[in-house]
Amino acid sequence: MTEFAVEAYSLTKKYGARSAVKDLDLVLEQGKKLAILGANGAGKSSLMRMLATLERPSSGSLSILGKDAYKESDLLLQDIAYVSHQSQLYLELSAQENLELFAKLYSIDNALERIDELLEKTQLSYRRHELIKHYSQGMKQRLAIAKAFLHKPKLLLLDEPYAGLDPQGVAVLNALIAELDEGVSIILISHSPEASYDFADELLMLQEGEKVLYESSSQLSKEEFLDRYKQAIFDESWAL
Amino acid sequence: MFTKFLALLKKDLLLEARSKTVLSSMLIYALLVLTIYGAALSQTADNFDILQVSSGLLWALIVFTSLIGLNKTFSHEGEAGALYALLLAPFEKSLVFLSKLCANFIFLVLLEVIVVPLFYFFFLQTSSLSVQSVLLILPLLLGNVGIAGVGTLLASITQRSKSGDILLAILLVPLIFPLLLACVSASAAVIIGSAELMEGFMRSCGIAFSYDAIMLAASYALYEFVLRP
Numbered sequence: 001m002t003e004f005a006v007e008a009y010s011l012t013k014k015y016g017a018r019s020a021v022k023d024l025d026l027v028l029e030q031g032k033k034l035a036i037l038g039a040n041g042a043g044k045s046s047l048m049r050m051l052a053t054l055e056r057p058s059s060g061s062l063s064i065l066g067k068d069a070y071k072e073s074d075l076l077l078q079d080i081a082y083v084s085h086q087s088q089l090y091l092e093l094s095a096q097e098n099l100e101l102f103a104k105l106y107s108i109d110n111a112l113e114r115i116d117e118l119l120e121k122t123q124l125s126y127r128r129h130e131l132i133k134h135y136s137q138g139m140k141q142r143l144a145i146a147k148a149f150l151h152k153p154k155l156l157l158l159d160e161p162y163a164g165l166d167p168q169g170v171a172v173l174n175a176l177i178a179e180l181d182e183g184v185s186i187i188l189i190s191h192s193p194e195a196s197y198d199f200a201d202e203l204l205m206l207q208e209g210e211k212v213l214y215e216s217s218s219q220l221s222k223e224e225f226l227d228r229y230k231q232a233i234f235d236e237s238w239a240l
Numbered sequence: 241m242f243t244k245f246l247a248l249l250k251k252d253l254l255l256e257a258r259s260k261t262v263l264s265s266m267l268i269y270a271l272l273v274l275t276i277y278g279a280a281l282s283q284t285a286d287n288f289d290i291l292q293v294s295s296g297l298l299w300a301l302i303v304f305t306s307l308i309g310l311n312k313t314f315s316h317e318g319e320a321g322a323l324y325a326l327l328l329a330p331f332e333k334s335l336v337f338l339s340k341l342c343a344n345f346i347f348l349v350l351l352e353v354i355v356v357p358l359f360y361f362f363f364l365q366t367s368s369l370s371v372q373s374v375l376l377i378l379p380l381l382l383g384n385v386g387i388a389g390v391g392t393l394l395a396s397i398t399q400r401s402k403s404g405d406i407l408l409a410i411l412l413v414p415l416i417f418p419l420l421l422a423c424v425s426a427s428a429a430v431i432i433g434s435a436e437l438m439e440g441f442m443r444s445c446g447i448a449f450s451y452d453a454i455m456l457a458a459s460y461a462l463y464e465f466v467l468r469p
Contacts, residue, residue: 086321
């Protein structure tokens with residue numbers, strides 16, 4: 001039986017009279033990678049926050065890893081990780097202290113070993129005891145990625161994770177993703193259509209909260225996808 | 241669960257020890273209020289008995305100063321979106337309430353360790369310190385628990401609002417009014433020291449204790465709904 005990482009039906013998110021996400025159906029099999037694209041304000045981050053259970057949909061149903069995203073969110077949290085534009089870390093704590101805090105909150109066994117391993121992989125070991133307010137944006141982002149991988153999630157939500165990363169940071173993130181188990185699903189928001197096409201199994205493009213493209217990357221040539229992406233972004237820019 | 245609570249409390253205390261944002265702003269504000277009290281009371285008539293109003297003045301100082309600290313309850317969580325990280329971690333969110341309550345309580349106690357002796361020094365020199373004066377600690381502690389508890393709950397609600405500062409004040413003062421009355425009454429009994437007033441001391445402390453127990457239990461139970469989206 002196929003297991004699903006995400007099953008969303010008629011998902012809608014409204015902020016006042018404005019709909020950020022409109023009547024969206026989305027199904028992602030476990031272990032698959034989905035890339036979400038669209039212009040600024042298309043509803044990508046609103047959708048991602050709903051998938052992370054940080055915001056409730058205005059209407060529609062949302063099931064994540066086979067559990068109701070809101071009624072059973074407590075059971076889900078152990079299996080989700082969310083990386084956003086913000087580092088979601090305490091700036092007055094060191095990298096080590098931040099990771100130790102979240103290791104305790106996630107009840108991680110052998111936490112110190114896991115922290116050592118992740119700091120090593122994100123190349124932050126040598127500055128682990130320094131307050132992260134002194135880190136560069138790229139280093140904070142690498143640490144945020146280390147925190148996201150800390151509890152070995154089954155669903156990884158990455159909202160523009162490459163933003164602010166230097167080539168070294170990009171390589172670190174790519175290496176961590178490559179090491180993930182096959183069963184781990186990834187949902188990525190990106191402004192890079194080419195990288196998204198190469199990365200994802202499924203491609204979703206949003207325009208003013210509505211789905212304008214939702215296809216498997218295997219059923220769509222890269223050229224065709226890039227054309228449709230440019231068309232969607234160009235149309236929206238003109239509409240604005 | 242206790243390990244997670246300790247980890248959260250340690251984090252809150254460590255953040256304050258490093259940034260000193262809460263204690264320094266509370267202390268500066270309290271010293272300013274004491275200065276204003278000094279200016280205001282310097283023009284009173286010779287027969288004015290400051291003992292009669294000192295308890296009220298002391299609690300006005302504590303409540304207004306506590307608002308400065310309570311408004312900063314989630315300042316570190318707001319800096320880089322760390323509140324999201326707490327919301328996404330799989331633990332009972334009421335532990336955030338308990339850790340923030342304890343931290344706010346400790347900050348209030350530390351503030352009072354400095355401010356209450358100064359208050360005595362500037363305004364209560366006519367009152368003789370006695371063994372009975374130690375009893376002032378009881379209403380102070382009960383008041384701190386209630387203010388920290390209700391204040392933490394309200395700060396969690398108002399931290400998402402742009403006008404959170406004023407909203408917290410508008411909500412906190414009416415909600416802690418019964419506690420404030422009880423603490424002012426108990427403190428007045430200690431400061432004035434008449435036998436008649438001392439009879440009401442334990443009753444006032446009892447009311448403050450009951451208020452704390454009810455409000456803390458309600459805040460703890462409600463907190464999960466306050467913090468979760």
